[in-house]
Structures are given as C-alpha cells and as structure tokens.
Amino acid sequence: MPLNILVPVKRVVDPNVRVRVGANGAIDTNGLKMSLNPFDECALEKALQLREAGHASQVTVITCGQANSQDVLRTALAMGADNAVLLDTGAATATLDSLAVARLLRAYLSAHDAFGLVLCGKQAIDGDTGGVAAMLAGLLGWPQALDASAIETNGSGWRVTCGDDSGTAAWQLDGAAVVSADLRLAEPRRVTLPSIVKAKQKPLATIDAATLGVELAPQSRIVELREPPARQAGVKVADTAALLDALAAHRVFEPAGAVA
Template identity: 75%
Template sequence: MTINILVPVKRVVDANVRVRVSSNGSIDTTGLKMSLNPFDESAVEKAVQLREAGVASKVTVITCGTQASQDVLRTALAMGADEAVLIDTSAATATLDSLAVARLLNAHMASREYGLVLCGKQAIDGDIGGVAAMLAALLDWPQALNAGALSADGTGWSVMCDDDTGTATWLLEGPAVVSADLRLADPRRVTLPSIVKAKQKPLAIVDATTLAIDLTPQSHIVKLSDPPVRQPGIKVADSAALIAALAERRVFDQAGVTA
C-alpha cells in the first residue's frame, strides 16, 4: 500500500513557556517563543516513519494561519516531510476555530488524493481536540482518536487507541483520519543539514478566500483566567493520619465515592 499522507499542524506557544492572562483577559504572545505543537510533532514523525517503511510515498504538512506559520512548516520539512502548504487566513486567524480549520482542510483535500490524515489529538493552546473528528465527519471517513500505535493493515489501518477501559485496537478500512497521542512516535532531532535542506523543499501558500469557506467562528471564548494558586500541602506521620486527613477533607465524597 503506497499512499500520500496529510499531516495538519499548528503553531503554538512553546511548551516550555509559561503564559499569563493579562489584565484585559487575553493572552499576548508577542515576544514568546512559538513552536510546532508537540502532538503534531509526533504525527509528523509517524508519517515520515511510514514513508520510510514504504507504506507511504509522500508526506504533506499543512497549517492554517498567517505567514508567520511558515516556521513550523519548515520545522516539519526538516523532520522529513516532503512538501508543505500554508492556508493563509490572515485577519481571520485570531478567531479561527476547529470547525473552520476542518472545513479548510476538507476544501484543500477536494482536489488532492490522500490515503491518511494524521494529526495531533489536540493543540496545547486550546486543548479542544476537535479538528480530527470534524474533518472525518466532513470527509465521511473512519476515524481513530488518541492513537498510541498505528500500522498498515492490508488496505486499511490498525490503530491502538485509549478508551474508557484502557486501550482498544481498531481496524479502519480504506482512507482514514487518525489523531496522535504523544506515545505514537518520539520526534527525531532536527539537525542543521536537515534545516538547510528544508529551505529547498516546496512550500505552497494558498489564500483562504479562494477556497470560499465561511470562517465565521461557531464557538467563542467566554473568559480566560489563570488557574487558582495551588495551596501548600501537609505532611502526615503515618497511613492512619493520612486516612484521617482524607476523611476530614471529605475527599471521597467530592469524588462521588461513598466512604
């Protein structure tokens, strides 16, 4: 089975940077280090591994955003992706939600043939994780979310995913949408020679307005706030004291468990 793989990626604040909500209730990313979303890194790595194993013939990375998003596309190219596409959403980028992204990806795929869409299960900025499922619905393709393992199986895909009871292995027939957990693949180190080579690989820029997609957001952020300050813990002398402390704070009652 030799197919083309599409890997949607996103530019987010680096995972090692601690963001703060400003006094006006927004997050200002000016001056903050931006990087490729970690879950998308795992997806890119797995896609490249599949191509190296002969399962895929080409890996295309794609993102929706401004011209600044070219940097994460170049990172993905340096990891081994073959080509990149930027759907330039310009002013609409600030309010771009999961459904709008899924619609843009679906429009892009209408004129191209892919056998697998492999993306991160969520972006670390919004943590919504809705693009994969929405895109699968638009394409009418089978889907597998939170994948920790993926392999080709005949004309389909064998995918191990987390579920409510632990893990489950699914067999998806034909083209499919799979979202990656961090366990799917450990991203390779990007070397200087690979960065230089990535500058020579094709990067297409598509104006979102040419796709005739309504980018009006269907979801809105009601409020942003920093998490409450964590209270200091306590030390207990033994297990009896621990049980007494838990009972005093009625921890099991709050969890819905009868003591």
C-alpha cells in the first residue's frame, strides 16, 4: 500500500566551499554559498525513486531553521518533492543539537500520522554527529537502519542493506521505520530550470516550532573548534629498500588499538 515518506534535510555550507575558523573560534557563514546537505540529497533521491516506482504516494521534505532555510527546501521541491515544511526555530537555530531536531521531528510526526518512512542523510557535513536518525527512531519506537546503501520494499516493510568499515549487513524492518542514507544509496538527479520554476508553485508551509511544545535547549555543546594541523611535507626515497625503512621507522606495520 503506498505511503508517505518524510525526508528531513539541512542547510549547510556548500561542500565545495573552504571554511575557516574565525578569531572568535567559530565559523562565519556570512557570504558563503549554502546548499542542501549531500547525504540528505541522496536520501531525497531514493525517496523520489520509491515514489516513482509506486511504493510511495508522496514525498515531503522538512527542515529546522529560519526563513533563509527555504532555499534548500525549494531545491528539494525542484528535485521532485511534493511539498515542504519549515519548522521555524528562530533564535534557537544557532544552538540546535541532534536531540532537539529529533524531538521536533517526533512532534511533527505525532501530529501527522500518514508517514510510514523517514528517510534522511546519515549525517550533516557540518557537525558530522549523525545522531538525528537514531534518536528519532528511539523517540518514536520505530525500527531503524543506519548508513543504508540500498533499500527496497519487502512485504509490509523494508529490506535495507547497511555497511561500514566492519562489513555489510541486511536488515528487515517491519512497518514504519527510520532509515539514514549513505552516499551510495542513490545518485541525486540534476535540477533543471523548468523544475526550479515549477517548484515555486509547490506548497511550502512554515510552522512556528514554539507551537510544538518541544524543549530546544541544547544538551550538548562545542568545547573547541580549530583548524586541522598543517600537512607536513612528504619524503622522497631513493629505492624500495629506503621506502621500507621509512615505513618501519614510522611503525605503520605495528597493530594499533584493542586486540580482538
């Protein structure tokens, strides 16, 4: 039976833009190009493919932020989403953490019970915490699958293939579920000019987050933000023997970490 898919997205600094930590210890995004989080793009593309295959009837994109977040919602609508929702968090936007976002999404889903799948990116490229999907599933009491590289319908549920450095696993999720997408899940489609024009006519609702009764005070904070250390110059060796000596000197062949 066709269902509705909710795709949470985030507005982030464009991945092609180089960011720097300012004197105040924070990243100043003023004047920087902003875009749709790449992992969320992959999740949205897969949601659209599921709808086009007849497994879903509607795809809704949602984000937490201020009025300037409408640009990424319009991009998602131009990709093919049916409608969009902005949860306006006002001044609290700057300090929103994963738990606050998960609570907002849970509150929205509680008021809109037509959704049978939440499909989101596994992480945002700015914070890289990757906590929203797992937290939302826990709050909802729904099964979850993280870092998905493939998803398909299987009876009344979903068969999801997930993978990380330790290997690949396939999971069966019965009923409504939360799935987070790896970049391998789908290749996002290009947005055309006609689709951008058409997106302006699609519904984009704004909901005051204060009406959802969710506590937005952050439960985590950034202790320090600094530039990565400068990359050291490489070493040129004369032959294979010298290369092996250099590797041995850096102890790269010695095992590290806990013994299995």
